[in-house]
Amino acid sequence: MKKILLISCFLLIAVTGFSQQYSLYNTGTLFDSFENPSQRTVVPDTSRKWASNFLIPNFDGNFFLTGNAQSTLLSRAFNSKYNNSALQIGSGALNHVGANASAYELMVKMFASLNGYEELGFFLETKSEGRGTFTDETIGLFNGPSAFPNNIYDNVLNDHFYNQIYNDLGFTYREKITNQVAVGFKVGFLMGVDYTKLDIYESHLSFDRLNDAATISLRGKYQYSKGPGTFDKQSFFPTSRSPGLQFSAGMSYTTDENITFQGNIKDLGFIHWYSSSTISNFDNTTTITGLSSAKREKNIYGSIYNMIKSGYQNTSFNSSTDGRAELSATKTYGISDDNTLKYIPTLIAAKDLFYDGFAGAMVNRFQYKSINGSLTASYDNLNLFNVGLQFMYKPNNMEVFIGSDRLLNTVTFAGSTGKGSTYTNGSYTGADIYFGFAIKFGPVVEHPLNANTIPDGNKGFLARLWNRIFKAY
Numbered sequence: 001m002k003k004i005l006l007i008s009c010f011l012l013i014a015v016t017g018f019s020q021q022y023s024l025y026n027t028g029t030l031f032d033s034f035e036n037p038s039q040r041t042v043v044p045d046t047s048r049k050w051a052s053n054f055l056i057p058n059f060d061g062n063f064f065l066t067g068n069a070q071s072t073l074l075s076r077a078f079n080s081k082y083n084n085s086a087l088q089i090g091s092g093a094l095n096h097v098g099a100n101a102s103a104y105e106l107m108v109k110m111f112a113s114l115n116g117y118e119e120l121g122f123f124l125e126t127k128s129e130g131r132g133t134f135t136d137e138t139i140g141l142f143n144g145p146s147a148f149p150n151n152i153y154d155n156v157l158n159d160h161f162y163n164q165i166y167n168d169l170g171f172t173y174r175e176k177i178t179n180q181v182a183v184g185f186k187v188g189f190l191m192g193v194d195y196t197k198l199d200i201y202e203s204h205l206s207f208d209r210l211n212d213a214a215t216i217s218l219r220g221k222y223q224y225s226k227g228p229g230t231f232d233k234q235s236f237f238p239t240s241r242s243p244g245l246q247f248s249a250g251m252s253y254t255t256d257e258n259i260t261f262q263g264n265i266k267d268l269g270f271i272h273w274y275s276s277s278t279i280s281n282f283d284n285t286t287t288i289t290g291l292s293s294a295k296r297e298k299n300i301y302g303s304i305y306n307m308i309k310s311g312y313q314n315t316s317f318n319s320s321t322d323g324r325a326e327l328s329a330t331k332t333y334g335i336s337d338d339n340t341l342k343y344i345p346t347l348i349a350a351k352d353l354f355y356d357g358f359a360g361a362m363v364n365r366f367q368y369k370s371i372n373g374s375l376t377a378s379y380d381n382l383n384l385f386n387v388g389l390q391f392m393y394k395p396n397n398m399e400v401f402i403g404s405d406r407l408l409n410t411v412t413f414a415g416s417t418g419k420g421s422t423y424t425n426g427s428y429t430g431a432d433i434y435f436g437f438a439i440k441f442g443p444v445v446e447h448p449l450n451a452n453t454i455p456d457g458n459k460g461f462l463a464r465l466w467n468r469i470f471k472a473y
Helices: 003-013 030-035 070-079 136-141 296-309 407-416 461-470
Strands: 048-052 058-066 094-113 118-135 152-154 160-176 181-208 213-226 243-254 260-273 278-289 312-314 317-320 324-330 341-352 358-368 371-380 385-393 398-404 428-444
Touching: 030 094, 030 118, 030 160, 030 428, 058 070, 070 136, 070 428, 118 136, 118 181, 160 243, 181 260, 213 296, 278 296, 385 407, 385 428, 407 428
Parallel strands: none
Antiparallel strands: 048 094, 048 428, 058 094, 058 428, 094 118, 118 160, 152 181, 160 181, 181 213, 181 243, 213 278, 243 260, 260 317, 260 324, 278 312, 324 341, 341 358, 358 371, 371 385, 385 398, 398 428
8 A cells, every 4th residue: 555545544533632822812913813702903003904814824733643653653654664662452552643724714804993992804714623542453453463462352443533624604703892801702604525433332353364364343333524526626615515603702801900811612513514425334344355465554444444334324414513612811011111022921721612622821922022922831631741932023014923832743743754753651743833924904093082083982782782781881
């Protein structure tokens, strides 16, 4: 089998984590205002009315891999050979893998009202999200029977993963309803591109070494759906073939001590995959031959793929998007007497709503005039510790930034691609990179004392509703 087949199999499993880049919290960037709906992007008397990325994608992508199979996969991918020295065959040891990718192809935001600090925005985004676990034995099998000391194994191929890709077209609204409270929400119409989910609940593996064969029995469920085309650019064109909805909401509160607390519920949504999608409930047995031959990888992949697709039926189904809850706190400290040098720390806690994932992060941002630098440390429930670095140039009406929330792992991974990587207990493989750009244009938003026109003084819809509920005037 060609190298691309193994890599493709790996990526199917490996396509999530928290998609928000921690270093961009409270930066006032256009990206920040779309990801955290209560955040503003326009500062009166300094910023212009409109902001956009002008079709220059703001993207981020990352992945991680934990467990004993790291050396095996990286060595096979980049050196065309297996390194099974770290695998623990027979114990069903799990490897965790995740990645996520997103790109805002279009972002447009408009400052709508000075009194309520209202902002309206529209966006088009493409996202990929998923997560997976697979056993040491699953990877070891691709190198034939040599790594397996016994002939019979039960439940050592119980793998689970899903991956879904979709476009998100929608709008966002933000309003400052009191001097201390700001709220915002984001609504998106989803258009499904691709969905794959596999759950293996029971498995049996036995070797016939004399005939260089193995018998595999699997019981589980397989779901699959795809958009038009053959996973080429046509597949990513916006279409209503597999529709869905997604919702995010946020609120921020600034105390008298100028500490800003922010809470978000993000990316709650679903996709209804169209009626020609596939569901297969399988409980079958197959025999794989040529386990020691040069075609063993192709034989294994093809046989298992045919088995999990047997007994399929075409039907529609629903999937949820990766919803999560977040809470953060930040405060700005002036370091220099003229306030040109600032220190802006942010504490962040994030929790998956439908899974057991959670993470915490500490962002240390330093700002000197229009230049920003951030050092970020994060830790999650898989015991992964990450260090990130970001550089941002942000004058009043432009922003450009680049960074990584897994800087050390990214550098290590980039350096190991030509020679593979060696697993050490407690380590993990990962990479992360993101980039963004936006410009503000149009007239400058001015306060009444500085304005050339007089605003009407009307409060926004959410502020009027707030006043009705709490009798505030």
